[in-house]
Amino acid sequence: MNAATRRKRTARILGARLDELAVALEREAVPLATAACLLGSASIATDHAVSLDLLTSHDAAELWREAAERHPELTARHAA
Numbered sequence: 001m002n003a004a005t006r007r008k009r010t011a012r013i014l015g016a017r018l019d020e021l022a023v024a025l026e027r028e029a030v031p032l033a034t035a036a037c038l039l040g041s042a043s044i045a046t047d048h049a050v051s052l053d054l055l056t057s058h059d060a061a062e063l064w065r066e067a068a069e070r071h072p073e074l075t076a077r078h079a080a
Contacts, residue, residue, distance in 0.1 A: 003053075010054040014046055015063050022071030039074070 001009070021042055025035055046063065049055040055063075068075040 007055055007059065010049050011059055011063060014042075014049060014055070014060075015067065017045070018042060018063060018067040018074070019070065022067060022074045026071065026073045 021038055024030070025038075030038075043064075046055070046060045050057050050060050064074075
């Protein structure tokens with residue numbers, strides 16, 4: 001697998017996980033502390049992908065921006 005294919009695959013997997021997390025936060029009455037922990041874990045996973053050169057920092061920021069556009073709850077919970 002070449003680097004470009006690996007980056008696309010990583011972005012697709014992390015993007016799907018963010019969407020799944022957002023849907024869960026929107027559907028369930030998740031306590032704020034739990035939501036913060038889950039979002040923090042997702043953020044750390046994204047940071048790790050960047051540090052391992054599986055994703056660029058620009059791509060990581062774009063993933064979060066796109067997920068927040070689709071799921072405004074992500075932004076509200078992440079900021080809290």
